[in-house]
Amino acid sequence: MTLAELVAGSVHDAAPALIGWTFLVDGVGGRIVEVEAYDADDAASHSFRGPTQRNAVMFGQPGRLYVYRSYGIHWCANVVCGPVGNGSAVLLRALEPTHGLDRMRARRGTDDDRLLCSGPGRLTQALGLTGTHDGAELGVPPFELVAPDRAAPVERTTRIGITRAADHDWRYVEKGTSWSSRGRRAA
DNA sequence: CAGTGGATGCTCT
């Protein structure tokens, strides 16, 4: 499956299908092990109340990056999905670091590899993503999204860190991973 | 360990 095919469909199909893909920015990144789906009928989604200046990218071309500031401090990155105008996206919550570990350690200011990409704010910091990347097209430099050799086993749970529509099971985690943002295990 | 609260800026009410 190509990236274009994957993001063109429903966000609820694309989100679990993204698990196991390798996401790189300028050669730095890793395997996607945790994501969440957000659509326009979802009270927790930025697109719920229709297009605004901030969420404009969510209503544009699929396969682009939607980046927003979270809690005034962090950046969070999403992959826009579905047909143009439907306002859905997949929040990237955690990666298993595989490429450019040294650059990620330097950006994050830690030698604990478990803390490099296990969380949406950490992930963007490790990969150097900021608001300047909002609306950027994925799959072209400096971005790279590589499909896994075979589909990864995926677990489905409730989303994290939201107050509304928190009961929707739209969080997807690679089964058995120790790199997710919750439930870490020793290496 | 678990639980709490502060940092910090922008969007929408």
Added chain:
DNA sequence: GAGCATCCACTGT
């Protein structure tokens, strides 16, 4: 003026 799709440091066991 409220409320965040978060993270970290600090507290008390």
